[in-house]
Amino acid sequence: MTRQPTDRLTQQFDVAVIGGGAAGLTAAVVLGRARRSAIVIDAGSPRNAPAAGVHGFLTRDGISPTELVEIGRKEAERYGSQLRRGEARSARRTEDGFEVTLADGSLVVARRLLVSTGLVDELPDLPGIRERWGRDVLHCPYCHGWEVRDQAIGILGTGERSVHQALMFRQWTSDLVLFTHTAPQLTEEQAEELAARNIRIVTGKVDSLDITDDRLSGVRMVDGTVVPRQAVVVAPRMVAASGVLASLGIRTNEHPFGGEFVPADPTGSTEMPGVWVAGNVTDLGAQVVMAAAAAVSAAAAINADLINEETRAAVASHRTNTRTATAVDAKRSAA
Incomplete structure (x- = not known):
């Protein structure tokens, strides 16, 4: 059965923010403080949900993503x-801005859009990788x-980039193994670098991860x-979650x-x-604090863009009113 639109929000927002993570919510705070009407549309499935904590965010180090x-x-x-819980499926340009369609068929209308939907991690297809992702299967040393x-x-x-990852993580541990698996054959220079840093090399393909008592125990x-x-x-392939942008013709x-970004x-x-x-x-590659900082810049730019639009409209209205008043005065003088 086809789901019919459930509602159309009658209010036109200054900004619709699609994605309610650190970036989207930071933008909403900045826009709110600028006295802009904003709505945050969030599907509730953050990329960092499996992680135990957020790090590198001053005063918030170790806080859970939730x-x-x-x-x-x-x-x-x-x-x-x-705040609106729901998945934004598509958007289209209208005469006054944009119309966003949610998964339940409801519509949100806004003058500007800020998309902060994050990315999707395409992980290696091996048993245990997805299950342990964000816990003891990692990608970022910082x-x-x-x-x-x-x-x-x-x-x-x-x-x-496998050798690069190995040399990076050597900073955090001396017990490091590079499983060559499907990586390109090592060059002589790479092999020398790994040997010099006491990074052991295990050749051959990996079958799976061993899990014992809900913890990774081996490869x-x-x-x-x-x-x-x-x-x-691991080194996931990171792909922008850009479905809404694609519906507007914006490419990665x-x-x-x-x-893809x-x-x-x-x-x-x-x-x-x-x-x-x-x-x-x-x-x-943006960490949480970097995403939040970028959202501050975006929100400020959006507010400036709206101010410019409103100023142009005010000037046009002022000129019309001035011409009308001048014409009235001329008629009165002629009479």
């Missing part, structure tokens, strides 16, 4: 922003390195050998290190006037 969002929602509401310091760590080789090779490890580092670009200028403005992006949808 708690950070809960605090952010309260702050956004304090400044008048509305996000998780401290938590696995001095542990037995394995690097799953899947691409050109199982296709020959049945199990190499004990407490954490595994291939990132030099792999993955939405190009934008330093304020987050995209190729389509009136549409901004912030966070991982445009900056694949």
